[in-house]
Amino acid sequence: MTFVATGWLVYRLGGPNATFLLGLVGFASQAPSFFLAPIAGVLVDRWNRHRMLVLTQSLFMVQSGLLALVAFGGTSGPTTIDLLIALSLLAGVINAFDMPARQAFLADMVPEREDRANAIALNSSLVNGARLVGPSIAGVVIAMAGEAWCFMADAVSSVAIIGALLAMRVPRWERKPHTTTAWRDFRDGYRYASRFAPVRTILLLIALASFMGGPYTLFMPVFASDVLGGGPSTLGLLTTASGAGAVVGALYLASRTSVLGLGRVIVVATGLFGAGLVGFAHSQVVWLSAVMLALIGFGMMVQLAACNTILQTIVVESMRGRVMSFYGMAFLGMSPFGSLFVGVLAGPVGVVTTVTAGGLACLAGAAVFAYQLPRLRTSIRPIYVGMGIIPEIAVGLQAATEASRPPKD
Template sequence: MPPLFTRARSDQMEEQRTPTGSQETRRVSRFSHAWRALRHRNFRLYFTGQSISLVGNWITRIATSWLVYRLTGSAFLLGVVGFAGQIPTFLLAPFAGVIVERMDRRRLLVCTQVLAGVQSLMLAALTLAKIITIHEILALSVLQGLINAFDMPGRQSFLVRMVTPEGGKPNKEDLGNAIALNSSIVNLARLAGPAIAGIIIAAVGEGWCFLIDGASYIAVVASLLMMNVSRSVTEKPTSSMLEQMREGWSYVTGFKPIRTILTLFALISLMGMPFMVLMPIFAAQVLHGGPNTLGFLTGASGVGALISAISLAMRKSVRGLTTMIQVSAFCFGAGLILFGLSHHLALSLILMLLTGFGMMQGLAASNTVIQTLVPEDKRGRVMSYYTMAFVGMAPFGSLLAGALAHHFGAPHTVMMTGSACILGALWFTTQLPSVRRVIRPIYIEMGIIPGEGQTEEAAEHTLSGS
């Protein structure tokens, strides 16, 4: 067993041997809490497999952007490729959410990961044969988008199964920690992947990047097959898929905390997230670099996002995360505006770090709050709308960013989109008091915050099941 997992388990055993309430228990608990989701074997397998596969995913992202820019030199086509790869998620996410709730989620994920691996290998074969054109890139991007439409809500709703003891109930705090740790490995990959991609592209070209990504899917498929997960017992649906979709939409639009969070992140996804498709332009034209510069910029954003994910993993409760969503939106918008003004690599790297921190802080915090609030029988559908808000709006943003960059230039584009994110944060600030009023009684019922006459310590014991 890797040292990290051994340390997490030994910390857990030490905490159990230490008398409750002692200062030593609190000290040990504070350290071990950051890794508590790794107590679950299934999550450890997932953590290991994803750590390998996600590096390959980021290598492919960078290689695809650079390949498109090398073949066409067009900022607009960078946006078009981003649009083609994400529009299927927007169109299919509500339908996919119903499918996720009707299927065994592990089997679904095995299928999507195998198909994603095949897609990467097809991209590799065409590129290495030097016959790839923008048309093949667009077609394979659409295929990846179709796969992601089912994979993302399936993966998000499967997290709770991986931190649920067999025959037991899911622990909401372990779920929050699993989301934070999942964000950590995403951003470790985001840090390593672009740097590796820059080296490989410069040395042997984009085709080898796609080949490495295709092989990396073996790790995540193997980890899923090795899990001991009992088949979820789901009642045979009595309503049609259309009625279930309508029920999910009514829940999301009628429950103010989820509606408000998803609205903010739909705006940020539309206006802010597509800054990544413009990175090749910043690397080549603004900062006068090459693929290595592109890798450094994306890696700096990954460092900021990783710092954010670690800080969230250290948290012992979901309390205060609505404020984090608010602050992160301001941070993200400000980072984009300042990045658009920068023409120096060192300053741009620092600003990418700030931008990455704000982006991931809001993304992981909103995911944790939503998954804490949503009932299990609606989890797949709600997470499909979360996917739709986060990923589904991005294709329109990619198209918009490409068009704006074509007419006004990449620096002015990110300044405009950053300003839109700050306006969204201001709107969210006006909604926050009423959102907290709705959340508070739910958190009291769950034991996350103390109710009337209940102490903080008693609330913690209620939450942990002690």
């Protein structure tokens, strides 16, 4: 609800610079995830993740309350826009620490690695279920009462989130002595992520999709109003369609019983995401745009959740917080630069061409990942053997079969 309300409020008050301001707000809300994620990752591996989440969610409650105050008392003008940008930046700073802590905390709640794929899919279904319900409610609330009440609802809902966190009973956290500096920890995490091909390749694919494909959401008010000739209810419908596709994708992943084959899933999902963007950019009919957005939501959610599942499965425990911070940099951290880029690009070339270019870039990324997939499987296979996901005897038989084949001319 807050995401939809912020975008609509900025678009309504932004005047002729609305498209640029939408990109600027997107940049302010997500840029801290890029610049602060390395620090956050080190702290997540050093601090109590449960307490960190209680703190970040409390700060989110305060930030949402301030947004509501600005919206209740604000009028059209530079001051209101400036405050919205500043509060979006504050949300980005909080999220830079919240996201890696939340992702790494999953291992504390679900210590069995074989269950994490379903846990991640369940988490994604809940998140995208909110994306399905929230925007449609936001469209009605904005039309009837204004954007401020969306922010107020967000602030009140934080009370339930904090209560849920405090009610959890997780394994007792024990402070471990640190013999290295924070800088050394960051450097070790960076070397691990950059030198291990599966982690590096997955992060690069996420970064590409977030930079070129993800910013399409910033232009949803433009498509709803200018391209399709609608209003807040149309915006809510379009965003709901994207959330519905994402929920279907989450349910699909939740139905899987193994992490095997997720590499192919990532290729297909990224391709669907890119194709959906191209189709949405050129659609001028509401129902077709909704179908394309459902395809986009499905592809984006499946890609992110499948990548997250593989990372959570193969990463060593001592590097979990740092790797998930790099995941946050790739997912959220690259998105603001993409938002700023497309916000500037959309002025001279238009939103249709901008979104089309993002879709084509994602299609190219899917093709490159598919080409590298056999080599990535070779690197991951020993880890899955050690975890018992792939029986060692089967790997040995496969290697023997390969060795017994006659050489090709």
